Amino acid sequence: MESTIKKVGFIGTGVMGSSMAKHLQAGGHELHLYTRTKEKAQPLLDLGMIWHDTPGELAAVCDAVFTIVGYPSDVENIYLGSEGLVASARQGTYLIDMTTSSPSLAIQIYEAAADKGLFALDAPVSGGDIGARNAALSIMVGGDEQVFEAVKPLLNLMGKNVLLQGGPGAGQHTKMVNQIAIASNMVGVCEALVYARSAGLNLENVLRSIETGAAGSWSLSNLAPRIVAGNFEPGFFVKHFIKDMGIALDAAEEMGIDLPGLALARKLYDTIAEAGLGDKGTHALYQYWK
Template sequence: MFTPENTVIGFIGTGVMGKSMAGHLMAAGYQVFIYSRTKEKAGDLLEQGAEWGETPQEVATKANVIFTMVGYPSDVEEIYLGENGLVHHAKPGSYLIDMTTSAPSLAVKIYKAAKGRDIHSIDAPVSGGDVGAKEAKLSIMVGGEEEDVEAVRPLLNLMGTNIIYQGRAGAGQHTKMCNQIAIASNMIGVCEAIVYAEKAGLNPDAVLKSITTGAAGSWSLTNLAPRMLNGNFEPGFYIKHFIKDMKIALDEAENMEMKVPGLALAKKLYDQLAEMGEENSGTQALYKYWKS
């Protein structure tokens, strides 16, 4: 069992969500080594007592449980499988837990490489955005060997409230694709509903009070629609990362010979927003598509 007395945690990626997630582990009394490409992003954690690793390789030599929360599959592949990557430098018996939304096939590749070095690899992407990360209420979708998942569950419990084992390596990532597919079409509906209310001369805040608790209710409607109305397009989750996720899901669906017209439409709209310079805005900025 992992305890603050026998565990040193590494956390790579201290962005919008990773910062809060690492903070919860520190608050529970764990020694945490952190690494981020931009050290300034880790400033608050360092002030709170986190220790800095100059490279992922250094983090790997210090910690016996390492979490990663980075941007793109290419980042994941470099951090895990690159010459200075975690798989090559982590201590035998270590646990590597990737919480990035990445490609299921890459999760399987990392798992196989790690297993060859007696290292435990788990894919555990999350949902809940910046709010879920701050409140430690993330939904965590987990793939890997069930025994490994149960071993780290107490640590996952510090960051989330809905932690479901989905199956073999890659299953967590496939589940996250289901999540992103559902969100993609839902975000279109949320934005269209808000704009419709405005054009009909209604008070959109009053409309939200009616529809968020009915059959139309969703996380996006409750949490992101108010941000749209307040003109708050700061990222709880970046558009550029959502486009990345949708691309992964489209590729996986094509591999399964599955049509996903709702997902394809959502990606097309978000691609247009990115071309308008909104790639670093939050996903709720889709609202601007109807305002352009």
Template sequence: MDTQEGKVIGFIGTGVMGKSMASHLLNAGYQVLVYTRTKVKADELVEKGALWHDSVANLAKAADVIITIVGYPQDVEEVYLGQDGILNNAKSGSYCIDMTTSTPTLAKTIHKIAKEKGIHTLDAPVSGGDIGAREARLTIMVGGDETAYQACLPIFECMGKNIVLQGGAGAGQHTKMCNQIAIASNMIGVSEAIAYANKAGLDPENVLKSITAGAAGSWSLSNLAPRMISGDFHPGFYIKHFIKDMQIAIEEAEQMDMNTPGLKLAKSLYDQLEKTGEGDSGTQALYKLLK
């Protein structure tokens, strides 16, 4: 599967990131089928040439490769394992790529059931937010078989730049947990730094010129701190989804007898923020709580 010729990609989930990702596949010349629970979210892609399908089952039957990026692990479970889901309807020999941030355990379950049906699966969660999706510069963390990874690499390269096979089924999801753990504590630091700059009477934009280039530099500091300063709390990544990710990471860590104090503190702060009605805001809205 080294060219787009004749390959049909089904794409399920066209939210903040999924819409841009599917658009890149269209631009690369793939035939793209789309399904999402709210049809209007796919309208822009349909206008660009994607073909709408009215159910997961119908899309799965028609596609050679099926990509999913939905909200929560329970959505992944329903989409893949339900009676009208992907694994009961996809063709033998097809490829399924779940790019949702979900649980490593579920990724392993899906892989096992799919293998029995002759279907190849990869868990491939992403990092980079709306900007990375829009610019096709996502980091893609992949778990699964080497042969399936190599077959799907040209597709990944349409959506991301940093693409790494981390190991067998579930390894992509475990790697994404490492990513979210690192971000969780970092977001506290970034929010507190901007709040401190304001309290000290500094120009926070000027402060960023110094600290983004030094040891404190991070993706969140460079990309989300400017949004905090400008009062832009639109979601590049939803708080409600970040809370979900942190809960998965906490549970996985506990299964390995590992303590994660920074992660737990971050989740407690985001829980407070969600209770104020900020669940649909971007993760940079933590600044509102800490300023």
């Protein structure tokens, strides 16, 4: 089925999406683009990718369409709007949303797509700008196994850990698990560095000692050095992480479970966003203590 997917649409060319689109093009696919600000996509257009003025125009000519945008409201509009992907795509088109979004919305999109003879997957990712740039993302997929197998060769161009987690919505639920784990871990990483600095320790030496031990984590190895260097530019935006934590807390409430660690992390992130750090990277949480 891989050979039937020639023309690939990509919607959302931000910090991660730009690299992901390049990997798909390098894999031999004809790339079609849409993003709200055309100028931001110009470097990709210079590589020969094809621009469309609306998501619907893009969907009408593509065999598969990937999306990675900001918020569930964006996803809903792009997929379910009157001129969106579901309304405009040709029968048999694959629609893969890689945004971190609501599990219930993923199910709604799956059902709407199925009614039109389309194939939808929810496939959120983890790994940030580094994972996107290195084609090393973890991709968590929800949907039908046959559809997953059909698009897996494309997913493999963007990630190294690509797994089907279950039916529609399962990819989004898995991403919530990921974000819950990251949230409390990020609090711990920042508190540890605050403690180390207050104790007068050399932060680079501290990281060398602890990152290969029991305290080791992706955030400690990849984001703590940025904190030490004073570089708080985003690999993943604070404002988007707050959105993700809100989705997870809402889903937890629906399931009748209490997540106090996540609730605390959300409160801390809300504080730094209110201080004007919403467009910084998630490791900017360190600034809370400053």
